[in-house]
Amino acid sequence: MALTFGFYSDPGLTTPAPALLAVPQSKSSPVPADLCLWFGSPAVGRLCQSQASPGVQQIAVSVANATPGSNSPATDVRLSKTLSGLGSATPGASLNLAASVQSGVAHAIPVYVRITNSLTTTGRRSNLSLATQTLVESS
Amino acid sequence: MAFSSAFSNAFAGSGGAGGTTETGAVSVGLAVDVFDPAVFDASGGWVVSLSTVMVGAVDVSARLHGQIDIRAEEDIARIATVHVTPATVSELDGYDSAAITIDLTLTRGTQTGTVRRFTGVVEQVEFDPVSRIATLSCRDGYQERPRACGSAEEVAALFGGLAWPNDKLVPWNSDSPDPASYFAGLQDTFSGATFIDSLGLWRAVPWNIGTPMATLSAGDIFDGSLSVVRPSRADLPSAIRATLTHRLPRLHEAEVALSWTRPDRSLYVTKGIGVLDQATLMSALQGLSDWHIKSEVSLTHPEAPYSYPVIVGGQTVFYQISQQAAAVIIDAFTATAMRRWYQEVANRYIIDIPMGGRSTRDDSVSLAIASTFDSSGWESSRPTEQTIPIFSANAPAGLPLKTGYEGLQAPLPPVNSAVDHLADLTALDVHGAVNHTIARALRRAAAGKRKQRITFQRPLDPRWEIGAVLAVNAYGVSATGQVVGFSDTLDIDSGECVSEITLACPDGSGTTTGFTATVTLPSPSVTHALTAPAMTTHIGSDATDTPATPDPETMFGWLTNTLPTSTHYSASKAVYETQFRVATPIIPAAVRDPLTNDLSVTATITIAGSGITLGAF
Numbered sequence: 001m002a003l004t005f006g007f008y009s010d011p012g013l014t015t016p017a018p019a020l021l022a023v024p025q026s027k028s029s030p031v032p033a034d035l036c037l038w039f040g041s042p043a044v045g046r047l048c049q050s051q052a053s054p055g056v057q058q059i060a061v062s063v064a065n066a067t068p069g070s071n072s073p074a075t076d077v078r079l080s081k082t083l084s085g086l087g088s089a090t091p092g093a094s095l096n097l098a099a100s101v102q103s104g105v106a107h108a109i110p111v112y113v114r115i116t117n118s119l120t121t122t123g124r125r126s127n128l129s130l131a132t133q134t135l136v137e138s139s
Numbered sequence: 140m141a142f143s144s145a146f147s148n149a150f151a152g153s154g155g156a157g158g159t160t161e162t163g164a165v166s167v168g169l170a171v172d173v174f175d176p177a178v179f180d181a182s183g184g185w186v187v188s189l190s191t192v193m194v195g196a197v198d199v200s201a202r203l204h205g206q207i208d209i210r211a212e213e214d215i216a217r218i219a220t221v222h223v224t225p226a227t228v229s230e231l232d233g234y235d236s237a238a239i240t241i242d243l244t245l246t247r248g249t250q251t252g253t254v255r256r257f258t259g260v261v262e263q264v265e266f267d268p269v270s271r272i273a274t275l276s277c278r279d280g281y282q283e284r285p286r287a288c289g290s291a292e293e294v295a296a297l298f299g300g301l302a303w304p305n306d307k308l309v310p311w312n313s314d315s316p317d318p319a320s321y322f323a324g325l326q327d328t329f330s331g332a333t334f335i336d337s338l339g340l341w342r343a344v345p346w347n348i349g350t351p352m353a354t355l356s357a358g359d360i361f362d363g364s365l366s367v368v369r370p371s372r373a374d375l376p377s378a379i380r381a382t383l384t385h386r387l388p389r390l391h392e393a394e395v396a397l398s399w400t401r402p403d404r405s406l407y408v409t410k411g412i413g414v415l416d417q418a419t420l421m422s423a424l425q426g427l428s429d430w431h432i433k434s435e436v437s438l439t440h441p442e443a444p445y446s447y448p449v450i451v452g453g454q455t456v457f458y459q460i461s462q463q464a465a466a467v468i469i470d471a472f473t474a475t476a477m478r479r480w481y482q483e484v485a486n487r488y489i490i491d492i493p494m495g496g497r498s499t500r501d502d503s504v505s506l507a508i509a510s511t512f513d514s515s516g517w518e519s520s521r522p523t524e525q526t527i528p529i530f531s532a533n534a535p536a537g538l539p540l541k542t543g544y545e546g547l548q549a550p551l552p553p554v555n556s557a558v559d560h561l562a563d564l565t566a567l568d569v570h571g572a573v574n575h576t577i578a579r580a581l582r583r584a585a586a587g588k589r590k591q592r593i594t595f596q597r598p599l600d601p602r603w604e605i606g607a608v609l610a611v612n613a614y615g616v617s618a619t620g621q622v623v624g625f626s627d628t629l630d631i632d633s634g635e636c637v638s639e640i641t642l643a644c645p646d647g648s649g650t651t652t653g654f655t656a657t658v659t660l661p662s663p664s665v666t667h668a669l670t671a672p673a674m675t676t677h678i679g680s681d682a683t684d685t686p687a688t689p690d691p692e693t694m695f696g697w698l699t700n701t702l703p704t705s706t707h708y709s710a711s712k713a714v715y716e717t718q719f720r721v722a723t724p725i726i727p728a729a730v731r732d733p734l735t736n737d738l739s740v741t742a743t744i745t746i747a748g749s750g751i752t753l754g755a756f
Contacts (some may be wrong), residue, residue: 006165010341011296014287015280016338022170022242024254024602029176030451031352035166035340049164064166071172075416105293122251130530139159 004043011044017067040108048101051134062094073126080116082127086114174252188636195237213332214623216281219257252512254601256337279335285322299343303328303447305575328578330652344606348747351610354405364596374587380503381580383488387510388481391557393667399674400471405449411702415469423719434543439471441448479512483733490740492584520548527632557665588645599636614756620644647748656742672722680717695722
């Protein structure tokens with residue numbers, strides 16, 4: 001059995017987010033691309049916490065960079081729980097969601113993502129991802 | 140839940156002990172497609188367009204034929220059509236309901252740009268065995284998202300908090316949920332567009348038109364492709380009126396004083412008229428129609444020594460009453476009669492949204508809510524205290540002080556006034572319903588104005604998503620609008636690649652579409668000043684006291700007759716049925732008949748947009 005918690009593409013938690021979110025960005029004067037995912041579970045009576053310190057450590061979404069170097073830097077990504085918070089979010093910083101997240105739509109947490117390209121060379125960069133630490137889901 | 144390979148593997152946990160505990164990390168990949176804006180330059184030269192189509196895990200890009208069409212509009216599913224030669228029969232079989240993504244890549248000179256334009260599922264496969272080409276009709280699953288919702292909260296979440304749910308006007312039926320219908324009800328209040336974007340993410344984008352992300356000039360647009368469409372008459376009436384009717388009972392209560400005092404005792408002797416007994420009086424008081432005696436009736440009985448001197452013919456004689464008779468004879472009484480009634484009131488909260496159109500057709504949004512209350516039961520409830528005092532003296536200590544309201548069903552309106560009873564509704568319910576109604580009207584108004592559109596074609600430009608704000612300044616047309624739809628066509632065989640983009644450019648009043656409304660619930664200003672006709676003693680068959688033509692409409696009080704043995708007796712005058720007639724006032728029609736109050740709502744309404752400016756011909 002897999003985790004029921006994850007990123008969803010709608011606030012009703014009806015559809016899991018696509019495995020890859022591909023965002024077009026201009027190499028000059030890029031218009032920031034804002035996305036919104038929802039972290040949660042449509043299951044009933046489930047609880048999600050960090051495995052390292054359940055209920056204490058915040059569940060965090062971080063910007064993982066698989067291949068640093070000439071690829072997109074993590075600082076091209078800002079995370080926030082509100083759309084208005086994207087402007088002041090620290091580039092590349094992780095986002096704390098909560099120490100515990102219950103399942104159900106009412107407890108789903110929006111994760112706003114703003115991608116602003118800093119590269120001047122064209123091409124697809126797939127080195128970035130959004131990831132949580134190891135989580136434990138229980139009933 | 141079945142997961143497609145196109146979707147996140149974030150849910151693949153590592154498993155855990157006990158069956159109810161799972162562990163794992165969740166993730167979603169990000170890809171940044173960096174392009175040179177020169178790729179989308181429409182100036183002379185050549186552009187190579189490619190598409191990468193993944194059906195399930197199969198890359199079919201090298202086997203595409205004909206046109207790829209991708210069409211998107213607000214509030215409907217995005218559709219795509221591709222033609223592909225399947226490599227094997229099993230691959231063809233695998234197309235059914237497979238996840239599909241379409242990436243469009245443009246190359247201009249040395250510059251390349253890739254944009255994902257479609258994420259969805261294969262809805263239908265049509266295979267031509269002669270050409271060996273399968274036509275894949277694809278949708279993005281827009282309708283399925285609301286249908287998958289299991290609660291009102293889930294549906295409401297699809298609008299990002301920008302809709303106006305109201306369980307009185309758009310109720311969620313828990314017994315037989317219909318999320319699609321509920322979604323439609325909320326969508327009617329959302330001044331924005333919902334759609335699934337190119338990445339497969341649900342979006343709720345308000346109809347806001349701010350700073351354009353790009354300005355397109357004549358050189359960016361195919362010659363002859365630019366068109367300006369004004370709203371039709373049907374879309375643009377002179378005004379849209381939003382009316383919320385709240386039906387509720389107005390509860391009235393009125394009181395009147397009743398009193399009667401016996402005539403001079405000499406008449407009992409000289410005319411032999413009857414005395415008013417307590418049973419007759421109480422029967423009359425308790426038999427009132429619609430009116431009730433409130434609290435206790437104050438009765439005055441003859442007092443000891445029960446022998447009263449009266450002057451008859453200049454002589455003093457004594458009128459004798461036994462002690463037993465005195466206990467039931469009434470010399471006077473006072474009482475308070477009360478009546479409750481309800482009046483059906485319809486408070487109509489009205490707001491007009493000027494549209495500027497010349498059509499006088501009535502385009503209105505009329506909704507209604509009702510306060511549910513058993514008004515008849517309330518009206519007929521009676522006081523329960525004794526109308527006759529139990530104790531005439533030395534009442535036991537500690538008895539509760541009677542108010543006259545004992546037994547009456549709440550609510551208790553102010554005496555001789557009225558109260559509007561919301562019953563099962565609250566003021567917040569009314570406010571919410573008004574906002575819901577205005578939101579519906581605003582969406583209709585904004586949608587009508589947004590029918591003012593410009594459409595143009597340009598070389599394939601998949602950068603712009605629904606909701607994006609673009610400006611056009613070409614061919615004498617200057618406008619800033621919001622993308623409400625696009626159609627991308629990429630011909631694999633000819634290489635022709637075109638985007639047709641439609642912008643809504645309403646004549647608006649700002650950069651946002653929304654409203655703020657202030658609603659003040661009316662408070663009834665009602666004062667009842669009812670008076671009962673005077674109740675006196677009317678003597679029948681009397682030569683002097685009985686009118687020649689007695690008027691029954693004025694005969695209230697004690698009706699009695701002169702004895703035939705009296706010298707005052709007249710056999711020709713009207714003889715009354717002995718009784719006590721109680722008079723109660725008539726309720727004026729203004730506070731009785733159904734009432735409609737038209738109430739204006741203070742609101743600030745804005746529709747985003749700056750219109751279309753046309754240069755001089």
